[in-house]
Amino acid sequence: MQAVRLGKKLATFDEHWSPRIVSQFNGHDVMVVKARGEFVWHAHPDTDDFFLVLKGRLTIQLRDGQVDLGPGDLYVVPKGVEHRPVADEEVHLLLIEPKGTPNTGDQATAAKKTAI
Amino acid sequence: MQAVRLGKKLATFDEHWSPRIVSQFNGHDVMVVKARGEFVWHAHPDTDDFFLVLKGRLTIQLRDGQVDLGPGDLYVVPKGVEHRPVADEEVHLLLIEPKGTPNTGDQATAAKKTAI
Numbered sequence: 001m002q003a004v005r006l007g008k009k010l011a012t013f014d015e016h017w018s019p020r021i022v023s024q025f026n027g028h029d030v031m032v033v034k035a036r037g038e039f040v041w042h043a044h045p046d047t048d049d050f051f052l053v054l055k056g057r058l059t060i061q062l063r064d065g066q067v068d069l070g071p072g073d074l075y076v077v078p079k080g081v082e083h084r085p086v087a088d089e090e091v092h093l094l095l096i097e098p099k100g101t102p103n104t105g106d107q108a109t110a111a112k113k114t115a116i
Numbered sequence: 117m118q119a120v121r122l123g124k125k126l127a128t129f130d131e132h133w134s135p136r137i138v139s140q141f142n143g144h145d146v147m148v149v150k151a152r153g154e155f156v157w158h159a160h161p162d163t164d165d166f167f168l169v170l171k172g173r174l175t176i177q178l179r180d181g182q183v184d185l186g187p188g189d190l191y192v193v194p195k196g197v198e199h200r201p202v203a204d205e206e207v208h209l210l211l212i213e214p215k216g217t218p219n220t221g222d223q224a225t226a227a228k229k230t231a232i
Contacts, residue, residue: 001181003189025164025192025212026144048141052210054188065117072170073119074210076141094168094190096141096212 006032006054009116010092019095019103021115029113031095039085042105047098049077056091060084122148122170125232126208135211135219137231145229147211155201158221163214165193172207176200 004022009032013020017039019031035058051060052074060067060075061084067075077083097103102110120138125148129136133155135147151174167176168190176183176191177200183191193199213219218226 001178001183003183003185003191006188006190023190023192025166026195026214028142030166030190030192050141050146062117067117067119069119072122074122074139074146075119076139076146079142098142 004030006092006094010034010054012116016090017103018111019113021113024099025096027098028096029099029101031097031113033093033095034090035085035087035093036090037087040104040109041082041084043080043082044077044097044101044105045080047101048079049083050094050096051075051077051085052094054092054094056087056089058091058093059086061086120146122208122210126150126170128232132206133219134227135229137229140215141212143214144212145215145217147213147229149209149211150206151201151203151209152206153203156220156225157198157200159196159198160193160213160217160221161196163217164195165199166210166212167191167193167201168210170208170210172203172205174207174209175202177202 019033021029023030053069058069104110125138135149137145139146169185174185220226
């Protein structure tokens with residue numbers, strides 16, 4: 001029975017593109033991540049991909065356009081849709097994905113997700 | 117392909133305890149809600165209950181304690197656990213629940229959830 005203070009969780013690490021699990025919800029991992037630069041193009045064949053910007057700005061590039069997000073903006077990339085997150089400056093995000101989802105869409109290249 | 121700007125969504129209504137659906141994620145409704153005062157004691161037998169405070173403060177009372185949340189704090193009430201949200205002043209929340217989940221735990225008393 002403990003509140004999850006996202007700002008405090010984010011203050012515990014500096015790595016980019018390395019999600020930390022902060023809670024669980026209906027079989028999903030609730031994660032925070034810091035990101036900067038260009039991630040890889042990828043898709044998740046079996047799950048939607050939830051992004052909420054907590055701090056900074058994020059562009060989610062799609063094959064036919066892009067979505068620009070600031071603090072308090074969210075976007076759900078539909079299942080199977082190719083996308084690439086890009087941040088010119090460091091951005092802090094809340095992510096939600098089914099447990100075990102590889103962040104690159106591929107277990108071989110995925111970051112290990114650690115609970116904090 | 118459109119960002120969901122939570123602040124703009126929240127600016128479109130004033131009612132309390134009346135969630136608005138702003139997105140969909142893996143069979144769940146992503147909602148914003150404004151709340152003030154005491155909600156009813158309830159539980160959701162089939163789903164965890166996700167709360168993220170966007171603005172203001174929320175207390176989630178549990179039968180054996182309580183969780184106090186401010187902006188950027190989240191808490192997931194486990195499936196089946198009785199709880200009562202309480203806010204002395206208006207609070208703005210992001211909620212995530214499976215589509216069709218009654219906000220009171222009971223369809224007979226639940227608020228209608230409208231998409232905006």
